[in-house]
Amino acid sequence: MTNPSGDHDRGFSPLRPDPVNNPTSNGPPASPPARFSPRLGLIIGGVVVAGLIAAQSITVIPAGFVGVVFSSFSGVKPIPLQEGLHFVLPFVDHVTTYDARLQEVTLAQNTAQGDEGSIRARSKEGLDITADVTVQFRIDRSKAAILHKELGRNYINTVLRPQVRSKVRDSIGQFGAADLISNQRTQLEASITTELNKSFSRNNLVLDAILLRELKIPESVAQAIEQKQTAEQQVAVERNRLQQAEISAQRDVVQAQGKAKAAIETAKGEAEALSLRGRALKENPQLIQLTVAERLAPGIQTVMLPSDGNFLLDMKSLGTQSLPKTAQNPAPQTPAAPAAPQSGN
Template sequence: MAAPDKQLPLRLLAGGLLGTGIVAVILLLFHPFVYVTEPGNATVMFNVFSGIEKGRVERSGATFVLPGIDGPTTYIVRTRVFQFTNDERSPNRAGNAISINTADGQAFFTDVFVALKPNAAVLDQLHATIGPRYMENIIVPTVRSKVRDVAASFSSADFYKKERRAEMEKKMTALISSEMPTGQLQQQKVPLIVIEDVYLGTAQFPEGLKASLEQKQVASITAQTAAVKAQIQQKETTRRLILAAANRKAIELQGQAAAKNAKLADLLFYEKLQDRIEAARSQGGEMPIRVIRVEGSDKSTVFLNVDPQRAAAAGSP
């Protein structure tokens, strides 16, 4: 009979330790005890015994987890713009362009852009009630429905007008936000998904409708331009009438003053004459006056040839 192997217990112990080490390495490699959440993300935890851990939302950084017990699920919680467009190359494409019917009975497609993010404060509630597929289950059908509802109260021409487009976008944002599911935070209702803005892209009008709208826009711009020109002409006419009335009144006042004082007529004559002299000097021409003769014992009367066609005299006293 062979003697018992005294090294067997040691070999069994060594084998057990080796197996344990291999299991530990596998756990560390495939189920690490540390889970890292990237910036701009947040993580919720699912426990195999208690389910989703309520109130536990891990922000960016390292988190301790139990391999095989804790199951982390990470969401992007920074604002992203999702696009409803027919361009399949567009980033964050949520679906095709949205077909709408306007108040004037026109039907066409338009691109729509929605800026949104999951509410990180109640991310555990979003995960419990809706899950990671919130875009397909909530956002896409709600956006399509509410965009159509708002567009139905506007005309097709409003899609060419900046102010009306802004009004539509504001109404769409408010209506879509009101349809978002809510959760509880500090005994108050808060949206699980935050809709920040809705933007309308390029409307894809049929060629006939596009040409008609462009013609209306041109006609509207032409009419506005004509109205502005008419206002300018009216103001210019008013200005000229006011100026003519002022000149007429000035002449009347000068006539009344001249009738009372003969010397004022001489003064007015000399003022006009001075203007003619300055004009001749500036143009380098001859003086428009010439002294003909001087009479009187005190040399007080001067005769001037003011106009070559006729002589005029200015007398004093």
């Protein structure tokens, strides 16, 4: 049976809506599917690639750090990167940072987990010594590339700790236990510092200080050393007292010798004075009469008459003689003054 309207030729089906003959079919007309633009994809991809390249080509070295560059083409570059912003080849150069600030490592009994603990050594006489040590150091900035190439980031465990233990043991073995806990602690630090400086310089490290926090010896040995030091101090005190007594005795001897010398000199002076006086009297006999006159009592009035006989005349004996009878009621007489000695010429 033929279809006069020709619907069969247009592929008409009663089950499929006809948009022309039946416009009120289900929903609005379907829109054409969206098409992806190749140009937009290229732009987005370029932005992503540029961001990755920029992120790989810019590196920032923090303050106090130094960067070592490893190139996939040439290996470790000899010149390290200092603090600040730097440009590197993306995907080719890789930067490793090292802390160049002051660092410290402590080897002690009560340290943080992971430390090896105190250093056990033997003194010069073979006694056990336990040392707690702190090492302050920093890496050599100019040689950070060599440090990275030869030691790597684990240089503290591979080099620093073993070297510190070895040098501390060697230095302690040069001293006696009594000296270490009394008066040679500073010398021990100096010895350790000298040896560690040599080792650190070979490994591109800079030693800042070695600090001996504590030195421990057996308790029995410590008591014996303390008793010995106490006895030595007592001997030193007694020796000091003896020296003071000897100094005092020497002072007394010196004073006695000084007094004796003074007495001798005084006697010599007096003897010399007497000798001179005797010589003067011998040469001048008139000085004898002058001396006798000077020594007479002030109440005795004498007159020394110059004559060859050299005699003294007593004025009192002359005053007792009787006066002439014709002289009655005489006027009071003033005592005559002694006549001055006259020369015999």
